[in-house]
Amino acid sequence: MTSTAVDADALARCADEPIAVPGAVQPHGVLLAVREPGLDVVVASANAAALFGRPVRGATLDELLDAAEAERLRAGLADELAEVNPLRVTVGGEDVDLVLHRADGLLLTEWEPVRGAAQAGPEWHRRLPTVLQRLSAATTLGQLGEVLARDVRAVTGFDRVMVYRFDRAWNGEVIAEDRRADLEPFLGLWFPASDIPAQARALYATNWMRLIPDARYERVPLEPPVAPGSGRPLDLSGAMLRSVSPVHLEYLANMGVAASMSISLIDRGVLWGLIACHHYAGPNRPSYTDRVAAEFLGRTASLLLPTLGDAGEQAGVVEVAQRQAELAAAIGRTPRTPAAALTGGEVTALDLLPADGAAVRLGGRLHLLGTTPPADRVLPLVTALRAAGVTATDSVGRVVPGAADLAGTASGVLLAEVAGGRDDFVAWFRPETLREVTWGGNPYTSKTAQTDAGPRLSPRRSFAAWSETVRETSRPWLAHEVAAAGRLAALLTEAAVNRASEDNRLAGALQRTLLLDRLPEVPGVDLAARYLPSQEDVVGGDWYDLVPLPGGRISIVLGDVAGHGLAAAAITAQLRHALRAHLLRAPGPGAALDGLNEVIGALLPGELATAVVAELDPATGEVVIASAGHLPVLHATAGAAAFLHEGRGPALGLLDVAGYRETRLRLAGDDRLLLFSDGLVERGPGGLDAGLAALRGAVAAGPVPPKALLDAVLATLDPPGTDDITLLAVART
Amino acid sequence: MLFDVQRTTVAGRPALTVRGELDIATAPQLAEAAEAVFAGSPAALVVDLTPTEFLDSSGARSLFRLARRAADEGVAFHVVAPRSNRPIRLPIDLMELDSVMPIVNSAGELPAAAVGREGT
Numbered sequence: 001m002t003s004t005a006v007d008a009d010a011l012a013r014c015a016d017e018p019i020a021v022p023g024a025v026q027p028h029g030v031l032l033a034v035r036e037p038g039l040d041v042v043v044a045s046a047n048a049a050a051l052f053g054r055p056v057r058g059a060t061l062d063e064l065l066d067a068a069e070a071e072r073l074r075a076g077l078a079d080e081l082a083e084v085n086p087l088r089v090t091v092g093g094e095d096v097d098l099v100l101h102r103a104d105g106l107l108l109t110e111w112e113p114v115r116g117a118a119q120a121g122p123e124w125h126r127r128l129p130t131v132l133q134r135l136s137a138a139t140t141l142g143q144l145g146e147v148l149a150r151d152v153r154a155v156t157g158f159d160r161v162m163v164y165r166f167d168r169a170w171n172g173e174v175i176a177e178d179r180r181a182d183l184e185p186f187l188g189l190w191f192p193a194s195d196i197p198a199q200a201r202a203l204y205a206t207n208w209m210r211l212i213p214d215a216r217y218e219r220v221p222l223e224p225p226v227a228p229g230s231g232r233p234l235d236l237s238g239a240m241l242r243s244v245s246p247v248h249l250e251y252l253a254n255m256g257v258a259a260s261m262s263i264s265l266i267d268r269g270v271l272w273g274l275i276a277c278h279h280y281a282g283p284n285r286p287s288y289t290d291r292v293a294a295e296f297l298g299r300t301a302s303l304l305l306p307t308l309g310d311a312g313e314q315a316g317v318v319e320v321a322q323r324q325a326e327l328a329a330a331i332g333r334t335p336r337t338p339a340a341a342l343t344g345g346e347v348t349a350l351d352l353l354p355a356d357g358a359a360v361r362l363g364g365r366l367h368l369l370g371t372t373p374p375a376d377r378v379l380p381l382v383t384a385l386r387a388a389g390v391t392a393t394d395s396v397g398r399v400v401p402g403a404a405d406l407a408g409t410a411s412g413v414l415l416a417e418v419a420g421g422r423d424d425f426v427a428w429f430r431p432e433t434l435r436e437v438t439w440g441g442n443p444y445t446s447k448t449a450q451t452d453a454g455p456r457l458s459p460r461r462s463f464a465a466w467s468e469t470v471r472e473t474s475r476p477w478l479a480h481e482v483a484a485a486g487r488l489a490a491l492l493t494e495a496a497v498n499r500a501s502e503d504n505r506l507a508g509a510l511q512r513t514l515l516l517d518r519l520p521e522v523p524g525v526d527l528a529a530r531y532l533p534s535q536e537d538v539v540g541g542d543w544y545d546l547v548p549l550p551g552g553r554i555s556i557v558l559g560d561v562a563g564h565g566l567a568a569a570a571i572t573a574q575l576r577h578a579l580r581a582h583l584l585r586a587p588g589p590g591a592a593l594d595g596l597n598e599v600i601g602a603l604l605p606g607e608l609a610t611a612v613v614a615e616l617d618p619a620t621g622e623v624v625i626a627s628a629g630h631l632p633v634l635h636a637t638a639g640a641a642a643f644l645h646e647g648r649g650p651a652l653g654l655l656d657v658a659g660y661r662e663t664r665l666r667l668a669g670d671d672r673l674l675l676f677s678d679g680l681v682e683r684g685p686g687g688l689d690a691g692l693a694a695l696r697g698a699v700a701a702g703p704v705p706p707k708a709l710l711d712a713v714l715a716t717l718d719p720p721g722t723d724d725i726t727l728l729a730v731a732r733t
Numbered sequence: 734m735l736f737d738v739q740r741t742t743v744a745g746r747p748a749l750t751v752r753g754e755l756d757i758a759t760a761p762q763l764a765e766a767a768e769a770v771f772a773g774s775p776a777a778l779v780v781d782l783t784p785t786e787f788l789d790s791s792g793a794r795s796l797f798r799l800a801r802r803a804a805d806e807g808v809a810f811h812v813v814a815p816r817s818n819r820p821i822r823l824p825i826d827l828m829e830l831d832s833v834m835p836i837v838n839s840a841g842e843l844p845a846a847a848v849g850r851e852g853t
Binding site for chain 1: 740757761765769787793794797820823828829830832
């Protein structure tokens, strides 16, 4: 077994330890469990007879108290027990504080002699209003802690009172301390989470106060060990006399602590920290009343925790909500350009929450804000986090080992994905914080000791301060920050969906104007057209046109603008109308394309389109063809087909002056011309070459009439619907 | 099919090697990667399409825009597209992209002695 396994085993054993049902109490009082309403004693601590001067089992409390006290007790049972506690009674001539609570269906009575208890005296209690005022006047955790430590020490008389706060891993940091002047300070020390095991923390979240007046006490067993009725040892989780774990006593002894007390600090139901009190000079037992006063301070401080500036998990919640509203408003004002709204305004995505850098990727474009990893590392990092299913980490190297070198800018990454299939996201980055942690003793030294029952935890013997530097960890992302990031991403997703559906509606409308409702009747010409929109529900950049020219000729146009969507559809509309104008004016298709090329160069720099124009004279069958970077026109004759590779020039937009050449042919008999867009041929198996060959084969083998020919071509090639597809066929009649 | 743009070095020049299909869906990634290279003010930029499997008009447009950007910034720009890579070379030739950017058949055809301002 490795040492780690031993340790884990011992820790598990410790977690199993029945701290709520130890079957024993501490000796500074007596516990009697009685059955109501007879108040007959069914379980008693073994020291009961000594206090009462007689055996108590089988007796009733009426027999153990005088008549008047018994009367007060019975009257109190009808009330809230907390209101009754403590009931000052006299037992064997001694003043005793009687404290009541119910558990396991029994009334648990705890009898604590007043003699031997330290009394803070009435003076302190008269000062309570001032103390409460000081507590509520604290504006920082540090101030609150100082008031708590000082006044809890004043009322309880412990040598040292520490206020400590748990981090997320349940390590405790001493944030305030009041101590006897000769003691070394513990302020700033960290106590490892293993010092207070999980089941103890669970108990502390409901039970506000624990006291061990003498850490070297002998436990006093309960008799009988198993409570009649329940068949289990008595549940002492609410008992002030509960005997604690021997492991804990060993721990106190190792620290030289002779007496201890702790009070929970609970923030909205969650254990936030502790007021931990140590006494070194010897036993220390503050009176019940003084303990209640100290607990009252702890409860009051707990209520104040959420109102302080550094409110732990809730830190900055108001500011983050405010920024989120501002960003949402900015996106709402310019829903079409959310990236500009998030990166260009007075409040940017980086301002949403405390972070050193942010990356906004929208529409596939990356924008960086603040201090971030290099641009080319951001997308791979985000992709790797997505693959690991992680959206928030304060130590990226532990999730993506290859990104550990980014700890200087992005040890912490908070990722919010924007849906829409374009790998869009918003991410925030925090650098590693080099944190010096001073532990109260080395938390990594072995803590296990072999016993008959197997390995058991043996609390650290060395309390020499031990520091380590915690690297490659950033400030953690708080739950409300993660939620705010998610809401921003959801907003962006919604904006993108709205935009896409609106774009599609607009682009669809635009494209319907580009495609002809009905082909014009041109005497002597048999013309067919097929347009298949992309199955991916985006509008493509294909267009076709038939432009009747003076003198009976007709220009047949097929073009394709690079890109998809509304932008491409808008450019397509402009090109179509510009080409129409140039076709009507220019001496031939080559010159018309020259004109169109100039339009793009001047008005649409950076855009790219291809187009082919076939100008047919139906009377003679003469055709003049010019192509701007487009796929070749297919010339079909009886039983054969050939691509025309002449009459070409570069794609539209590439050159300022293109100079398109023309080629001529005569359309005779059953000859047909086929114009088509790349969607028909480029995506099949074997690529463009194979697509063109398949098209030529299908046309050569296909029927003569243009409409039937196009249907046959589509059936044979069966192109995938990833792009839009346009086909035109023309023949003479 | 997986698409990926990697920063590489071709004939001693900063390069982007494009794998998979360069089309409307992936062209923005090439543009983004190029943006990162331009940010380092390189003397030269090579786009290596040797392992590229598909090129559509949107992919061609992204090359065109890179060529313009490179010209504006005085960056020597080349595209490597082997004639044997027909699915890439055919659309390049049809659109006559070589009218606006030097397209070479292999890294060996790149003019020698490009003095890079940075190594990668």
